[in-house]
Amino acid sequence: AQTVTQSQPEMSVQEAETVTLSCTYDTSESDYYLFWYKQPPSRQMILVIRQEAYKQQNATENRFSVNFQKAAKSFSLKISDSQLGDAAMYFCAYIYGGSQGNLIFGKGTKLSVKP
Amino acid sequence: KAGVTQTPRYLIKTRGQQVTLSCSPISGHRSVSWYQQTPGQGLQFLFEYFSETQRNKGNFPGRFSGRQFSNSRSEMNVSTLELGDSALYLCASSFYGSSYEQYFGPGTRLTVT
Numbered sequence: 001a002q003t004v005t006q007s008q009p010e011m012s013v014q015e016a017e018t019v020t021l022s023c024t025y026d027t028s029e030s031d032y033y034l035f036w037y038k039q040p041p042s043r044q045m046i047l048v049i050r051q052e053a054y055k056q057q058n059a060t061e062n063r064f065s066v067n068f069q070k071a072a073k074s075f076s077l078k079i080s081d082s083q084l085g086d087a088a089m090y091f092c093a094y095i096y097g098g099s100q101g102n103l104i105f106g107k108g109t110k111l112s113v114k115p
Numbered sequence: 116k117a118g119v120t121q122t123p124r125y126l127i128k129t130r131g132q133q134v135t136l137s138c139s140p141i142s143g144h145r146s147v148s149w150y151q152q153t154p155g156q157g158l159q160f161l162f163e164y165f166s167e168t169q170r171n172k173g174n175f176p177g178r179f180s181g182r183q184f185s186n187s188r189s190e191m192n193v194s195t196l197e198l199g200d201s202a203l204y205l206c207a208s209s210f211y212g213s214s215y216e217q218y219f220g221p222g223t224r225l226t227v228t
Contacts, residue, residue, distance in 0.1 A: 035216060101147075108157065
């Protein structure tokens with residue numbers, strides 16, 4: 001069974017500091033994609049970053065970057081220069097190639113940013 | 116481009132009633148997926164539609180159904196509502212290219228009393 005695990009229910013970071021959110025997944029597929037989504041309180045789910053499993057290079061989007069360790073099935077998100085607006089629930093998600101719409105999500109990590 | 120829109124945003128229903136939720140995908144997106152989000156179970160996949168056909172279905176009872184129209188707009192219906200159906204229902208659209216990324220709407224908050 002394909003599963004996504006986020007072991008940190010809550011995290012806290014000081015404004016302007018760096019924080020890393022953890023995610024591990026389990027799959028026997030070779031063609032898959034990994035995502036981090038951000039869901040601010042009472043607001044829309046937003047795609048933060050995407051990683052294709054076949055790419056060795058870690059994805060980066062401005063202050064957001066991932067550490068993709070395929071052999072270890074690990075996909076962590078690093079947020080640099082944290083801002084107050086980064087406070088949200090962060091969900092790690094997985095989908096395999098050929099899957100029809102079924103994103104599998106972790107339980108989420110609630111990130112708080114302290115001024 | 117306009118984002119994914121969902122209507123209504125909030126809904127209060129009574130046990131036993133039925134409800135229909137609507138989702139309009141991003142222009143050009145042909146795949147629409149539906150998810151149920153609850154504090155206890157997290158985000159769970161309901162079903163996916165592509166070109167008016169349901170291609171995939173999650174592990175939900177038959178009370179949950181959906182459809183997609185020729186303009187890619189989608190509706191989901193829940194019949195005989197139960198208290199446990201109270202949740203945030205999210206739809207997401209995808210171009211169904213090689214990236215598989217999905218873009219989410221704001222959700223419909225359903226409360227069953």
